[in-house]
Amino acid sequence: NAGVMQNPRHLVRRRGQEARLRCSPMKGHSHVYWYRQLPEEGLKFMVYLQKENIIDESGMPKERFSAEFPKEGPSILRIQQVVRGDSAAYFCASSPGPSRYEQYFGPGTRLTVT
């Protein structure tokens, strides 16, 4: 069973461009979480999605950030008009649900904004 897959693993964007980060959950997992880890800081929750629904986006910045998890295909975290402060590692996790909510993490996407 393949683990959580994220791509790209490294992404470089200039200020003002858009960044799209993709996450394919483990097979059979219908719950996806996105976390961000700024340099030298801890992991912070951003958003929790189930298929076609955003369940909790309390950790998501109010502007420029959006997330989706369509019925078909991977979950996408989209950052519009990136700024240098968006440079971070973005991790996606998935969980099986229901009744089992341990989260399994992907390898992350390292975004660098120049």
Added chain:
Amino acid sequence: DAKTTQPPSMDCAEGRAANLPCNHSTISGNEYVYWYRQIHSQGPQYIIHGLKNNETNEMASLIITEDRKSSTLILPHATLRDTAVYYCIVRVGPKGNTPLVFGKGTRLSVIA
């Protein structure tokens, strides 16, 4: 979710047991204790979780005190590859689907 307290760092000799403590004195009756680790800059890795009984899997053992106010993660035979930051997290579950709240964790260094 209840707050947890962990020592910032620990050392362990290779081949010995690593015992990582965690205090969670405000834990509620329906909250579980989860352990994750992050090796260098990789994605966090799920290790184990428990409610009140001791748990063991292929990676580690989890010992939870009777009053549930603290717990210990035990890596029975630490190797250099176990060097990582270990996070103790308390959350409602496994039926709860709340996000994980990561603290600063314990940086475990396994020494040859």
